[in-house]
Amino acid sequence: MEPSLIVAYHEGWTELTLNRPDRLNAFNEDLHRQLAAALDRTADDACRAVLLTGAGRGFCAGQDLGDRVQSDAPPDLGATIEAFYNPLVRRIRALRKPVVCAVNGVAAGAGANLALACDIVLAARSAKFIQAFSKIGLVPDSGGTFFLPRLIGDARARALAFLAEPLGAEKAEAWGLIWKAVDDASLMDEARALTTHLARQPTQGLALTKAALNASAGNTLDAQLDFERDAQREAGRTPDYREGVRAFMEKRQPTFTGRPA
Numbered sequence: 001m002e003p004s005l006i007v008a009y010h011e012g013w014t015e016l017t018l019n020r021p022d023r024l025n026a027f028n029e030d031l032h033r034q035l036a037a038a039l040d041r042t043a044d045d046a047c048r049a050v051l052l053t054g055a056g057r058g059f060c061a062g063q064d065l066g067d068r069v070q071s072d073a074p075p076d077l078g079a080t081i082e083a084f085y086n087p088l089v090r091r092i093r094a095l096r097k098p099v100v101c102a103v104n105g106v107a108a109g110a111g112a113n114l115a116l117a118c119d120i121v122l123a124a125r126s127a128k129f130i131q132a133f134s135k136i137g138l139v140p141d142s143g144g145t146f147f148l149p150r151l152i153g154d155a156r157a158r159a160l161a162f163l164a165e166p167l168g169a170e171k172a173e174a175w176g177l178i179w180k181a182v183d184d185a186s187l188m189d190e191a192r193a194l195t196t197h198l199a200r201q202p203t204q205g206l207a208l209t210k211a212a213l214n215a216s217a218g219n220t221l222d223a224q225l226d227f228e229r230d231a232q233r234e235a236g237r238t239p240d241y242r243e244g245v246r247a248f249m250e251k252r253q254p255t256f257t258g259r260p261a
């Protein structure tokens with residue numbers, strides 16, 4: 001049987017491919033468990049960046065609704081959010097390395113918000129983002145109500161959430177929802193080149209930058225200034241900072257190891 005997640009190890013980075021293409025990579029429990037375990041393995045220092053994408057013509061269609069055909073009692077969706085979707089978003093945000101998402105096709109429901117939880121999102125020009133929840137009476141989850149207004153503003157967030165209209169990749173880029181829309185044919189080359197580049201950068205510094213940006217959403221300016229001070233103190237102790245300064249002074253390219261202080 002095909003694995004629901006394909007894991008490919010490269011030098012310094014890991015590529016994770018959601019692999020249920022006949023269901024547009026919708027999540028069942030097996031895929032959740034596989035992805036959680038794979039993300040936990042990327043915490044290893046040897047992995048300095050992660051690339052997430054989908055197999056086939058879709059990125060991810062959110063929850064597999066085939067598993068939600070109701071019998072008599074309604075399901076407790078709060079329990080599955082608590083068990084699977086919330087931990088997934090938390091894992092990605094807490095990972096001390098950049099997570100790139102290559103949205104290769106439609107990203108709907110929790111699939112769209114999974115992409116938004118990643119650090120840098122590239123999307124194929126033909127890809128679409130759909131807050132599909134309202135069509136089945138649900139609420140945007142997996143951080144949708146957090147990420148959308150912060151990325152694109154309240155007016156657009158409300159319309160996308162209430163109307164579930166598809167948002168094309170180019171408009172998503174223009175609105176600031178994602179980093180970049182790229183030609184379909186070059187998506188994976190660009191995404192892999194970007195992830196390879198990130199895997200050679202000062203990993204500890206990027207981890208601290210990620211933590212600072214994560215924290216800024218809930219902080220006052222004062223608290224954020226304190227956070228930056230502490231993060232900078234930690235970054236200043238890393239071998240990569242020393243190497244970066246030396247390389248600059250010696251007018252050569254730095255070689256970063258990603259090692260902690």
Ligand code: T3D
Pocket residue numbers: 022023024026061062063064065066068077080081085106108109110111130132133136138141
């Ligand atoms: O339940 C909980 O635990 C709570 C958490 C919820 C999180 C959520 O994500 S809720 C939202 C769930 N997702 C959706 O509502 C999206 C459903 N899918 C669609 O609306 C459409 O499929 C798309 C707009 C994403 C793509 O449309 P299109 O026309 O390109 O493809 P299609 O023909 O609809 O889908 C292709 C196949 O994938 C099809 O199967 P078939 O007919 O070829 O055998 C379709 O049934 C299947 N598929 C697509 N999405 C899902 C799915 N099967 C199960 N679950 C899906 N979510």
